[in-house]
Amino acid sequence: xxxxxxxxxxxxxxxxxxxxxxxxxxxxxxxxxxxxxxxxxxxxxxxxxxxxxxxxxxxxxxxxxxxxxxxxxxxxxxxxxxxxxxxxxxxxxxxxxxxxxxxxxxxxxxxxxxxxxxxxxxxxxxxxxxxxxxxxxxxxxxxxxxxxxxxxxxxxxxxxxxxxxxxxxxxxxxxxxxxxxxxxxxxxxxxxxxxxxxxxxxxxxxxxxxxxxxxxxxxxxxxxxxxxxxxxxxxxxxxxxxxxxxxxxxxxxxxxxxxxxxxxxxxxxxxxxxxxxxxxxxxxxxxxxxxxxxxxxxxxxxxxx
Amino acid sequence: xxxxxxxxxxxxxxxxxxxxxxxxxxxxxxxxxxxxxxxxxxxxxxxxxxxxxxxxxxxxxxxxxxxxxxxxxxxxxxxxxxxxxxxxxxxxxxxxxxxxxxxxxxxxxxxxxxxxxxxxxxxxxxxxxxxxxxxxxxxxxxxxxxxxxxxxxxxxxxxxxxxxxxxxxxxxxxxxxxxxxxxxxxxxxxxxxxxxxxxxxxxxxxxxxxxxxxxxxxxxxxxxxxxxxxxxxxxxxxxxxxxxxxxxxxxxxxxxxxxxxxxxxxxxxxxxxxxxxxxxxxxxxxxxxxxxxxxxxxxxxxxxxxxxxxxxxxxxxxxxxxxxxxxxxxxxxxxxxxxxxxxxxxxx
Numbered sequence: 081x082x083x084x085x086x087x088x089x090x091x092x093x094x095x096x097x098x099x100x101x102x103x104x105x106x107x108x109x110x111x112x113x114x115x116x117x118x119x120x121x122x123x124x125x126x127x128x129x130x131x132x133x134x135x136x137x138x139x140x141x142x143x144x145x146x147x148x149x150x151x152x153x154x155x156x157x158x159x160x161x162x163x164x165x166x167x168x169x170x171x172x173x174x175x176x177x178x179x180x181x182x183x184x185x186x187x188x189x190x191x192x193x194x195x196x197x198x199x200x201x202x203x204x205x206x207x208x209x210x211x212x213x214x215x216x217x218x219x220x221x222x223x224x225x226x227x228x229x230x231x232x233x234x235x236x237x238x239x240x241x242x243x244x245x246x247x248x249x250x251x252x253x254x255x256x257x258x259x260x261x262x263x264x265x266x267x268x269x270x271x272x273x274x275x276x277x278x279x280x281x282x283x284x285x286x287x288x289x290x291x292x293x294x295x296x297x298x299x300x301x302x303x304x305x306x307x308x309x310x311x312x313x314x315x316x317x318x319x320x321x322x323x324x325x326x327x328x329x330x331x332x333x334x335x336x337x338x339x340x341x342x343x344x345x346x347x348x349x350x351x352x353x354x355x356x357x358x359x360x361x362x363x364x365x366x367x368x369x370x371x372x373x374x375x376x377x378x379x380x381x382x383x384x385x
Numbered sequence: 386x387x388x389x390x391x392x393x394x395x396x397x398x399x400x401x402x403x404x405x406x407x408x409x410x411x412x413x414x415x416x417x418x419x420x421x422x423x424x425x426x427x428x429x430x431x432x433x434x435x436x437x438x439x440x441x442x443x444x445x446x447x448x449x450x451x452x453x454x455x456x457x458x459x460x461x462x463x464x465x466x467x468x469x470x471x472x473x474x475x476x477x478x479x480x481x482x483x484x485x486x487x488x489x490x491x492x493x494x495x496x497x498x499x500x501x502x503x504x505x506x507x508x509x510x511x512x513x514x515x516x517x518x519x520x521x522x523x524x525x526x527x528x529x530x531x532x533x534x535x536x537x538x539x540x541x542x543x544x545x546x547x548x549x550x551x552x553x554x555x556x557x558x559x560x561x562x563x564x565x566x567x568x569x570x571x572x573x574x575x576x577x578x579x580x581x582x583x584x585x586x587x588x589x590x591x592x593x594x595x596x597x598x599x600x601x602x603x604x605x606x607x608x609x610x611x612x613x614x615x616x617x618x619x620x621x622x623x624x625x626x627x628x629x630x631x632x633x634x635x636x637x638x639x640x641x642x643x644x645x646x647x648x649x650x651x652x653x654x655x656x657x658x659x660x661x662x663x664x665x666x667x668x669x670x671x672x673x674x675x676x677x678x679x680x681x682x683x684x685x686x687x688x689x690x691x692x693x694x695x696x697x698x699x700x701x702x703x704x705x706x707x708x709x710x711x712x713x714x715x716x717x718x719x720x721x722x723x724x725x726x727x728x729x730x731x732x733x
Contacts, residue, residue, distance in 0.1 A: 126496060147496075149465065149496060150465075151440060151469075186413070190439040190440065191412075191439060191440040191441075193439070216413040218415075219413035219414060219415050219418050220413070220415075220418045220422070222413040222418065222421070222422070222437065223437060225439065234418070234422045234425070235411075235413075235421055235422055235425040235435075235437050236425065237422075237425055237426050239426070241429065242429070
């Protein structure tokens with residue numbers, strides 16, 4: 081895809097929404113929507129996305145948009161898709177329509193996992209995209225099962241006896257791959273071409289597809305708004321957020337950094353990890369976190385051989 | 386006694402800890418987030434447990450488990466989250482496990498909004514989930530009452546082996562007022578001989594919410610209904626202000642009772658004889674005091690932040706002995722003192 085072509089495409093997701101400056105998910109959505117070249121229905125879980133882009137009568141969406149509760153974006157879009165299939169079978173519709181659902185990590189990794197799993201197992205032809213910012217950002221930055229270990233959140237507060245979240249993050253992309261659906265991928269807003277290629281593949285897949293995308297919440301990560309994309313790139317380079325895809329069971333690594341940057345470089349740039357470095361550096365823990373990243377990376381490499 | 390300024394949600398959380406709560410399971414939802422956030426900091430200090438669940442459904446069932454094991458356990462949420470908890474609450478009510486559920490209510494139905502609401506009255510007082518059951522429902526009217534009533538809720542939940550609910554709302558949870566906190570409760574004084582703590586040298590304890598044989602289910606329900614009768618006979622709580630000489634008695638709870646009280650003040654200045662009855666327990670409902678006031682010839686104006694829920698219970702209690710009027714606002718709006726005052730002046 082050429083950059084030139086992109087600029088000529090109509091914006092299906094427009095500006096003027098109420099997301100924070102430097103928020104990750106609007107970047108992600110613009111990239112995803114610019115790939116869509118058929119009529120599309122978008123579903124969304126409750127979260128920052130729904131409350132900043134679709135407060136009726138205001139909307140950033142130039143496509144049909146359906147919003148439901150926190151835990152059932154996947155169920156809702158699977159209902160829409162099933163109705164579409166019925167209409168098509170009966171000859172009441174003959175247009176090709178695609179279905180995309182968006183959910184944050186709280187609504188996808190946690191409360192929405194059951195509904196997502198059911199949707200994937202039933203085989204609906206939908207694309208589910210998780211915008212993973214590693215916290216319940218909309219309700220005031222509580223921990224989620226996507227929050228990285230060591231992060232300070234309002235429900236894993238740092239103190240004399242706690243270094244923040246003590247549990248490692250759940251690997252949702254692997255869980256989705258284990259559903260045996262035709263297309264699963266992990267992407268990042270910093271690698272826009274990779275994300276768009278994956279979106280295109282997913283939309284062309286005859287069956288369910290899932291893409292997990294790192295898209296920061298700068299309020300919970302504590303970075304300057306202009307650093308959002310750069311910070312994601314650093315995560316990819318540190319290999320804590322690898323870019324890969326699983327196509328019909330075949331694992332493929334999409335990006336291997338020339339030099340793997342130390343994980344603490346990424347941690348240092350975010351206030352949610354400040355306590356790991358100030359007033360004194362928690363060397364032992366930082367080494368442990370690095371070892372975790374290394375272990376996961378090696379494990380992924382072995383899957384992608 | 387030292388007075389300190391506290392936010393309603395945080396005062397409630399501290400009140401729970403001082404009442405001996407050592408298990409909290411929660412999940413994020415606005416406008417109750419201060420409760421789990423406070424608990425995540427505070428519980429480790431008192432050797433208690435804070436758990437953030439992956440959904441409201443899990444949180445209430447964690448409370449079922451902890452309550453059954455004999456711990457003073459609670460969960461909090463806001464309206465849509467309380468809806469998700471209903472299956473668990475019904476099981477807990479049937480199994481007679483004491484616990485406290487806090488609803489910092491917001492506007493509905495559906496995802497609704499974040500503004501204050503009293504539209505969860507039916508859900509709180511008529512059972513909420515499936516089956517014939519009741520919660521003991523307390524309605525705080527001040528931040529101080531958030532502290533006092535959560536302590537009482539834990540005591541009454543234990544006394545009757547019944548889940549209790551604090552029906553608060555967004556305004557009550559978010560506002561700050563001075564409070565006096567009670568002393569820490571001595572945990573040794575909290576005895577739960579029925580709890581499933583391992584048999585050791587006693588007989589078997591059983592916690593169960595299943596009655597597949599018809600006669601078993603009948604027995605379970607009869608036992609519950611007898612308990613509810615005892616609660617109705619002994620636990621009605623309410624407050625009255627200026628009702629003796631009143632021609633018109635306002636009936637309101639929680640946030641709307643504060644608005645009603647201000648409107649009453651304005652009307653009194655105009656020489657109108659207006660009083661206030663404020664239910665503190667919404668279930669059991671203060672039927673008798675209302676019936677007595679009706680028999681004494683008073684009229685009623687029910688003020689709610691809903692399109693009319695508690696008013697049905699007032700009408701039942703008054704039972705045609707007097708006239709009952711209603712002033713309510715649809716969810717999203719909070720009534721102003723002037724609106725309530727104007728309604729009073731229309732009636733009198």
